[in-house]
Amino acid sequence: MISAPLAVTLTVNGQRRQLLAEPRTQLADLLREQLNLTGTHLGCEQGVCGACTVLIDGVPQRSCISYAVDCDGAEITTIEGFDADPTMATLRQNFSAHHALQCGFCTPGMLVTARDIVLRLGEVPEARVREELSGNICRCTGYVGIVGAVCATARGCTPQESAAPIAAAALAAPAVAAPVENAAPRAAQPLKGGNSLTETIAIAAPPEQVWEAMGDLPALAACLPGAEITEVDGEAIKGRMKVALGPIKVAFAGTGTVRLDAATRSGVLRGAGRDGGTGSSAEGELGFALAPSATGTPGGTDVAITLQWRLTGALAQFGRSGLVADLVRRLAQQFAANLQARLAGEAPPAQPAPLNLFQLLWAALRARFGR
Amino acid sequence: MKPAAFDYARAATIPEAVAAMRDGARPLAGGQSLGPMLNLRLARPGKLVDIKRAEGMRGVALSASTARLGAALTHAEIEDRRVEDVTRGLLPHVARGIAYRAVRNRGTLGGSLCHADPAADWVTTMTGLGATMIAQGPAGERAIAAENFMLGAFTNALAEDEMLAAVEIPRLSPAARWGYAKINRKTGEFAMAIGLVILDGPWARVVAGAVEAPPALLPRAAAALLAGETSDLDAELAERLPHLSPADRKLRAVSLRRAIAMLSEAR
Numbered sequence: 001m002i003s004a005p006l007a008v009t010l011t012v013n014g015q016r017r018q019l020l021a022e023p024r025t026q027l028a029d030l031l032r033e034q035l036n037l038t039g040t041h042l043g044c045e046q047g048v049c050g051a052c053t054v055l056i057d058g059v060p061q062r063s064c065i066s067y068a069v070d071c072d073g074a075e076i077t078t079i080e081g082f083d084a085d086p087t088m089a090t091l092r093q094n095f096s097a098h099h100a101l102q103c104g105f106c107t108p109g110m111l112v113t114a115r116d117i118v119l120r121l122g123e124v125p126e127a128r129v130r131e132e133l134s135g136n137i138c139r140c141t142g143y144v145g146i147v148g149a150v151c152a153t154a155r156g157c158t159p160q161e162s163a164a165p166i167a168a169a170a171l172a173a174p175a176v177a178a179p180v181e182n183a184a185p186r187a188a189q190p191l192k193g194g195n196s197l198t199e200t201i202a203i204a205a206p207p208e209q210v211w212e213a214m215g216d217l218p219a220l221a222a223c224l225p226g227a228e229i230t231e232v233d234g235e236a237i238k239g240r241m242k243v244a245l246g247p248i249k250v251a252f253a254g255t256g257t258v259r260l261d262a263a264t265r266s267g268v269l270r271g272a273g274r275d276g277g278t279g280s281s282a283e284g285e286l287g288f289a290l291a292p293s294a295t296g297t298p299g300g301t302d303v304a305i306t307l308q309w310r311l312t313g314a315l316a317q318f319g320r321s322g323l324v325a326d327l328v329r330r331l332a333q334q335f336a337a338n339l340q341a342r343l344a345g346e347a348p349p350a351q352p353a354p355l356n357l358f359q360l361l362w363a364a365l366r367a368r369f370g371r
Numbered sequence: 372m373k374p375a376a377f378d379y380a381r382a383a384t385i386p387e388a389v390a391a392m393r394d395g396a397r398p399l400a401g402g403q404s405l406g407p408m409l410n411l412r413l414a415r416p417g418k419l420v421d422i423k424r425a426e427g428m429r430g431v432a433l434s435a436s437t438a439r440l441g442a443a444l445t446h447a448e449i450e451d452r453r454v455e456d457v458t459r460g461l462l463p464h465v466a467r468g469i470a471y472r473a474v475r476n477r478g479t480l481g482g483s484l485c486h487a488d489p490a491a492d493w494v495t496t497m498t499g500l501g502a503t504m505i506a507q508g509p510a511g512e513r514a515i516a517a518e519n520f521m522l523g524a525f526t527n528a529l530a531e532d533e534m535l536a537a538v539e540i541p542r543l544s545p546a547a548r549w550g551y552a553k554i555n556r557k558t559g560e561f562a563m564a565i566g567l568v569i570l571d572g573p574w575a576r577v578v579a580g581a582v583e584a585p586p587a588l589l590p591r592a593a594a595a596l597l598a599g600e601t602s603d604l605d606a607e608l609a610e611r612l613p614h615l616s617p618a619d620r621k622l623r624a625v626s627l628r629r630a631i632a633m634l635s636e637a638r
């Protein structure tokens with residue numbers, strides 16, 4: 001997809017500029033590439049390192065996660081725009097005197113942040129300066145010189161008056177939310193170290209019936225949205241799984257193998273999938289066993305699930321393993337609820353499709369049962 | 372690093388934003404969570420609709436019992452008390468611990484709640500305060516209790532065409548006390564554990580936050596606090612957070628004990 005560039009008007013270092021930018025262009029890229037203001041550095045491009053910090057409408061912000069079009073109408077000050085600024089002049093001298101830079105990569109962002117600290121807070125204890133500087137990473141200096149330079153600049157300064165309070169209106173009637181159900185905490189199995197999970201789901205139907213129901217592929221597929229089995233060949237399966245996690249949409253295409261044991265009503269499924277969009281891969285192993293229920297409805301079934309998985313690529317960079325575990329648990333519950341509804345002859349309730357390798361595996365598993 | 376291409380529009384009003392969302396646009400507030408995801412190409416929305424400039428999104432309205440804060444107010448505006456504080460300093464304290472000043476200058480209250488990262492500070496804070504989320508959709512306004520707003524990691528209770536317009540926060544009394552302890556390895560990082568305790572006359576709340584799932588209310592610990600007794604925090608945590616390892620639970624217990632210790636500090 002190509003998105004048409006949009007007109008953007010910015011006042012950059014006091015000069016009004018009319019520019020064109022694709023919506024996806026970050027302010028930092030526009031400053032560096034269209035305006036040649038290369039003093040703004042890019043390190044992490046995730047908001048963490050602070051190298052790209054500039055003033056947007058007078059306050060420091062990250063130019064790596066602020067779209068140029070979203071800044072339309074704003075005043076931008078980059079490190080090139082402080083020549084006449086007295087606070088910045090003192091900071092420059094102190095940075096030099098305190099050896100507060102070596103390679104200089106972090107310095108533009110450091111200076112913009114430091115100036116804000118001096119003006120906003122005035123003289124504050126060193127610990128506070130360190131806290132305020134924690135969003136600017138320097139790999140060279142060890143920070144001692146930078147902290148020293150900021151403290152020296154702030155000495156004797158009083159905080160600038162902050163902007164005016166936001167005017168408040170009168171609120172006639174407070175909102176009333178539906179009462180919170182105090183559901184009893186659900187007993188789950190403990191999570192083992194690393195990316196593995198044990199979960200037992202209780203289904204109010206006898207094991208024979210559950211085992212049999214798992215063989216009815218089309219109906220079971222409705223219990224887990226987003227899944228599609230494209231090929232089944234002996235023990236080998238191929239499938240696709242579309243899932244959404246907040247704004248992240250992933251489509252894993254995967255292959256796997258499945259082994260089932262009707263005598264013990266148990267099975268193991270191994271699979272691996274790849275999402276072309278995010279360049280992320282998932283691989284995992286799912287073991288499950290049906291047994292007469294020990295905890296749920298008498299005469300019901302406990303489905304004991306053990307799952308191990310590994311994510312690589314961008315998705316793994318983003319996700320903490322515990323978050324995937326949370327999704328896996330929620331999914332297990334959704335699956336149980338839907339399967340139960342199906343066994344009771346009700347249509348499964350529509351559910352959102354969370355990101356899950358687990359879904360891929362279950363989807364593949366269902367295909368196997370369908371044979 | 373460039374995100375995949377998308378279209379962009381600004382909504383002038385909430386209904387305009389909702390209409391764009393019905394057409395599949397993703398709401399953009401401060402972009403401080405969405406931006407990194409787009410840069411990493413984890414998310415590839417076809418269109419973003421800027422909602423932070425829509426009319427009413429930055430409003431503040433006060434009643435005798437609550438404050439209604441527009442969802443697009445920034446963390447820094449709350450930190451600086453430019454938004455009237457009805458929580459005896461709790462909101463400004465929490466705000467100052469979120470990320471870094473440059474992120475706080477753009478990131479919004481509503482964006483953080485909608486993003487629903489289990490480790491996010493506002494998620495735990497609003498649960499502790501018993502706040503109410505004001506959602507706006509094609510059918511108008513809907514109130515959702517904070518406890519019911521976050522369904523799971525990165526999943527909130529809003530429909531695809533619903534947005535968070537405001538958050539209504541109950542006023543704490545002048546006698547109220549609170550403790551908020553965030554544990555992280557480096558200032559401004561997402562929390563590894565959050566302990567929040569609020570004591571206001573006959574009302575007490577104890578919340579374990581950043582538990583890789585929605586925050587957990589601990590009613591027994593709250594009752595013990597009101598009775599002036601010590602509760603078996605470890606046992607309640609083990610019951611409520613069975614999915615965490617003992618070491619991870621310990622971290623939550625430490626954050627809660629720190630928060631309880633803060634109650635006695637003068638404010």
Ligand SMILES: Cc1cc2nc3c(=O)[nH]c(=O)nc-3n(C[C@H](O)[C@H](O)[C@H](O)COP(=O)(O)OP(=O)(O)OC[C@H]3O[C@@H](n4cnc5c(N)ncnc54)[C@H](O)[C@@H]3O)c2cc1C
Nearest residue numbers: 047400401402403404405470478479482483491492535560
């Ligand atoms: C380096 C760094 C460190 C951070 N550290 C912390 C931390 O320690 N603690 C913490 O709590 N947060 C932290 N954050 C996150 C920060 O608080 C973000 O501001 C916040 O999570 C998202 O707010 P936003 O306004 O930028 O939302 P956006 O990024 O614009 O949006 C986030 C998500 O919510 C949706 N959304 C936004 N507004 C609405 C709305 N009104 N209605 C419906 N949907 C909406 C968007 O579509 C998107 O999916 C950190 C961020 C960075 C970059």
Ligand code: FES
Nearest residue numbers: 043044045050064
């Ligand atoms: S490049 Fe913007 S914060 Fe690192």
Ligand code: FES
Nearest residue numbers: 102106138139140
């Ligand atoms: S001087 Fe080299 S990164 Fe700070």
